[in-house]
Amino acid sequence: MGTTANKQSLTIGLIPGDGIGVEVIPAAKEAILALGSDVPRPEFVDLVAGFECFTRHGTALPDETVRVLEEECDCAIFGAVSSPSRKVVGYSSPIVDLRKRLDLYANVRPVTSVATDPNQKPDVDLVVVRENTECLYVKQEELKYTENGKEARATRLITERASRRIGQMAFDIAKGRPRKHVTIIHKSNVLSVTDGLFRETVREIPTLAQFTGKYDDVEIAEQIVDSAVYRYLFREPQIYDVMVAPNLYGDILSDAAAALVGSLGLVPSVNAGDKFIMGEPVHGSAPDILGLNIANPLASIRSAALMLRFLGYVKGADRIDRAVDDVVREGVVLTPDLGGKGKTTEVVEAVLKKI
Amino acid sequence: MGTTANKQSLTIGLIPGDGIGVEVIPAAKEAILALGSDVPRPEFVDLVAGFECFTRHGTALPDETVRVLEEECDCAIFGAVSSPSRKVVGYSSPIVDLRKRLDLYANVRPVTSVATDPNQKPDVDLVVVRENTECLYVKQEELKYTENGKEARATRLITERASRRIGQMAFDIAKGRPRKHVTIIHKSNVLSVTDGLFRETVREIPTLAQFTGKYDDVEIAEQIVDSAVYRYLFREPQIYDVMVAPNLYGDILSDAAAALVGSLGLVPSVNAGDKFIMGEPVHGSAPDILGLNIANPLASIRSAALMLRFLGYVKGADRIDRAVDDVVREGVVLTPDLGGKGKTTEVVEAVLKKI
Numbered sequence: 001m002g003t004t005a006n007k008q009s010l011t012i013g014l015i016p017g018d019g020i021g022v023e024v025i026p027a028a029k030e031a032i033l034a035l036g037s038d039v040p041r042p043e044f045v046d047l048v049a050g051f052e053c054f055t056r057h058g059t060a061l062p063d064e065t066v067r068v069l070e071e072e073c074d075c076a077i078f079g080a081v082s083s084p085s086r087k088v089v090g091y092s093s094p095i096v097d098l099r100k101r102l103d104l105y106a107n108v109r110p111v112t113s114v115a116t117d118p119n120q121k122p123d124v125d126l127v128v129v130r131e132n133t134e135c136l137y138v139k140q141e142e143l144k145y146t147e148n149g150k151e152a153r154a155t156r157l158i159t160e161r162a163s164r165r166i167g168q169m170a171f172d173i174a175k176g177r178p179r180k181h182v183t184i185i186h187k188s189n190v191l192s193v194t195d196g197l198f199r200e201t202v203r204e205i206p207t208l209a210q211f212t213g214k215y216d217d218v219e220i221a222e223q224i225v226d227s228a229v230y231r232y233l234f235r236e237p238q239i240y241d242v243m244v245a246p247n248l249y250g251d252i253l254s255d256a257a258a259a260l261v262g263s264l265g266l267v268p269s270v271n272a273g274d275k276f277i278m279g280e281p282v283h284g285s286a287p288d289i290l291g292l293n294i295a296n297p298l299a300s301i302r303s304a305a306l307m308l309r310f311l312g313y314v315k316g317a318d319r320i321d322r323a324v325d326d327v328v329r330e331g332v333v334l335t336p337d338l339g340g341k342g343k344t345t346e347v348v349e350a351v352l353k354k355i
Numbered sequence: 356m357g358t359t360a361n362k363q364s365l366t367i368g369l370i371p372g373d374g375i376g377v378e379v380i381p382a383a384k385e386a387i388l389a390l391g392s393d394v395p396r397p398e399f400v401d402l403v404a405g406f407e408c409f410t411r412h413g414t415a416l417p418d419e420t421v422r423v424l425e426e427e428c429d430c431a432i433f434g435a436v437s438s439p440s441r442k443v444v445g446y447s448s449p450i451v452d453l454r455k456r457l458d459l460y461a462n463v464r465p466v467t468s469v470a471t472d473p474n475q476k477p478d479v480d481l482v483v484v485r486e487n488t489e490c491l492y493v494k495q496e497e498l499k500y501t502e503n504g505k506e507a508r509a510t511r512l513i514t515e516r517a518s519r520r521i522g523q524m525a526f527d528i529a530k531g532r533p534r535k536h537v538t539i540i541h542k543s544n545v546l547s548v549t550d551g552l553f554r555e556t557v558r559e560i561p562t563l564a565q566f567t568g569k570y571d572d573v574e575i576a577e578q579i580v581d582s583a584v585y586r587y588l589f590r591e592p593q594i595y596d597v598m599v600a601p602n603l604y605g606d607i608l609s610d611a612a613a614a615l616v617g618s619l620g621l622v623p624s625v626n627a628g629d630k631f632i633m634g635e636p637v638h639g640s641a642p643d644i645l646g647l648n649i650a651n652p653l654a655s656i657r658s659a660a661l662m663l664r665f666l667g668y669v670k671g672a673d674r675i676d677r678a679v680d681d682v683v684r685e686g687v688v689l690t691p692d693l694g695g696k697g698k699t700t701e702v703v704e705a706v707l708k709k710i
């Protein structure tokens with residue numbers, strides 16, 4: 001993180017993907033362009049991936065896309081992908097593959113509501129830190145034919161190494177926040193070995209860092225995933241600050257979290273590794289609203305800001321976030337998911353004006 | 356189901372377990388007793404299981420408990436269990452084990468809000484039908500020590516046989532409801548083999564029954580688990596009627612569903628097999644409120660009703676459910692989780708009066 005902070009120019013890969021990805025990624029681009037000298041001169045590279053790419057080129061993630069990201073880009077923004085509605089031989093989710101190939105081991109998803117009064121704290125202000133490379137996402141599956149019919153097995157992998165680095169990311173993020181509180185999400189009442197390893201490894205982090213005292217001021221709590229969903233969604237979102245979770249729980253938790261802030265169309269993320277950062281709105285490709293110019297561009301715009309923040313361009317990130325907050329707070333130009341009648345392009349324009 | 360409908364007496368195992376299980380299970384017993392001749396003469400057998408049982412007897416589920424359930428009981432009601440906060444050698448969740456040992460393959464969790472006007476339909480009225488014996492709950496886990504540290508693996512098992520029988524249960528339940536609609540919950544965009552098998556097997560059910568036309572009037576839809584949580588929790592719970600899900604998704608979904616109806620303290624379930632039915636409130640053992648006489652007894656009471664309904668005692672079940680609905684609707688005597696100031700015992704009394 002912050003490694004590109006002295007560069008003259010910033011090369012940003014844009015991977016709109018499918019569906020409304022194509023409508024919202026340009027918004028992220030324009031927001032960055034509007035920052036002027038608060039970021040190094042941005043250069044954009046258009047890249048392909050997704051289900052449409054698969055139907056055309058036989059692969060959902062062309063090697064060329066990965067190569068350009070690795071060799072030519074400083075960072076990237078990914079839109080969304082559609083999934084085939086039936087099993088399609090050879091198809092594999094490009095976002096899952098990209099996270100692994102670029103070793104983007106953390107999916108950081110801040111869930112923040114917008115306070116009515118700009119001087120007040122938001123009601124909901126938490127960050128889901130999702131492990132991004134293992135758990136059931138290793139996609140090691142096998143099918144057997146037995147006397148009793150078909151039997152399928154998948155492997156759920158949890159390693160100490162991946163749990164430690166995601167835990168460290170969670171502690172680092174918590175350290176930079178006022179509450180400095182980490183909740184470990186697990187299901188070790190059932191998965192005592194795998195989730196047990198995740199839980200113990202994350203719990204150990206402050207002890208391992210005890211000579212530096214680095215995490216001494218960070219509080220740790222833990223919660224079983226099902227009761228976390230119930231408590232956090234509904235009863236006491238304010239008990240959470242940073243939630244760290246294995247891959248699948250993090251996936252479900254962050255969609256659930258969207259319910260807290262009014263719309264998935266507001267929730268940004270970055271996929272972060274030690275060498276590369278890729279912004280990604282949490283929402284999907286929403287083919288049902290494609291072409292209507294009503295997709296909410298704010299999750300994409302916020303993802304651009306979050307990416308810049310991770311790269312060390314805090315001032316630029318702040319300017320974008322404040323502009324988005326203002327537009328939401330005013331409530332004049334909003335897309336239908338937020339109860340408005342605005343068009344995607346109108347919301348983008350409103351944000352650009354404020355930046 | 357309905358197999359005990361001609362009996363003279365009904366032997367009901369009571370397994371309060373830990374924490375507030377001990378406070379709410381007596382409420383279920385009293386509700387059944389209040390039905391008089393609408394059920395065969397009930398006989399109750401007190402049985403032990405849980406974490407406290409483990410610390411005393413070295414096992415969380417004594418063989419004797421299982422034997423009595425199998426040989427002497429017609430049905431049972433289970434309270435809740437506490438989980439150890441660290442890994443404890445030899446401990447295994449008794450509820451997970453009991454579901455497997457009695458082959459209670461379906462966990463049926465109706466999530467229903469109470470309409471303000473008794474003649475109106477409730478806002479939320481759906482049933483989560485959760486597979487109860489496999490998925491990650493097979494608890495096949497292993498730990499390896501490697502050069503890079505510890506690596507843990509768990510097996511996620513999905514079989515055609517278990518998917519078919521849970522699917523059939525979901526279709527049977529849907530057939531008995533006005534909307535007759537089943538939504539398959541899966542994540543086959545990532546788990547194409549295991550969740551692919553679940554999805555295809557459930558989808559096939561109407562086709563397999565086509566000569567009888569049994570399920571011709573049931574509609575099928577499907578949804579990816581993360582977007583199901585988002586859509587159903589928050590935006591459009593009314594799009595769902597019966598949701599059928601593999602074990603872990605069903606676990607998380609039903610806790611999330613509780614958010615829709617105001618409190619987990621209202622949500623009942625039954626664990627159902629072809630030969631045995633066991634009621635179980637969806638909430639946990641809540642040790643933090645133990646002994647305060649404020650645990651909500653309604654989930655347990657509703658679980659007793661649901662158990663009776665599955666056994667064929669519809670009239671008795673209806674009487675209990677109507678009494679609970681009336682108490683919630685009146686809103687005079689409610690526990691704190693529902694915003695009231697009532698005690699557990701006062702709520703029980705109010706319900707008993709109405710039965």
Ligand SMILES: CC(C)[C@H](C(=O)O)[C@@H](O)C(=O)O
Nearest residue numbers: 093095096251282544545581
């Ligand atoms: C599209 C899908 C594979 C993906 C995931 O499960 O990670 C999505 O739900 C997400 O959250 O980014």
Ligand SMILES: CC(C)[C@H](C(=O)O)[C@@H](O)C(=O)O
Nearest residue numbers: 189190226448450451606637
């Ligand atoms: C206690 C726990 C093992 C259990 C489960 O995960 O099934 C509980 O959450 C439930 O939903 O009944």
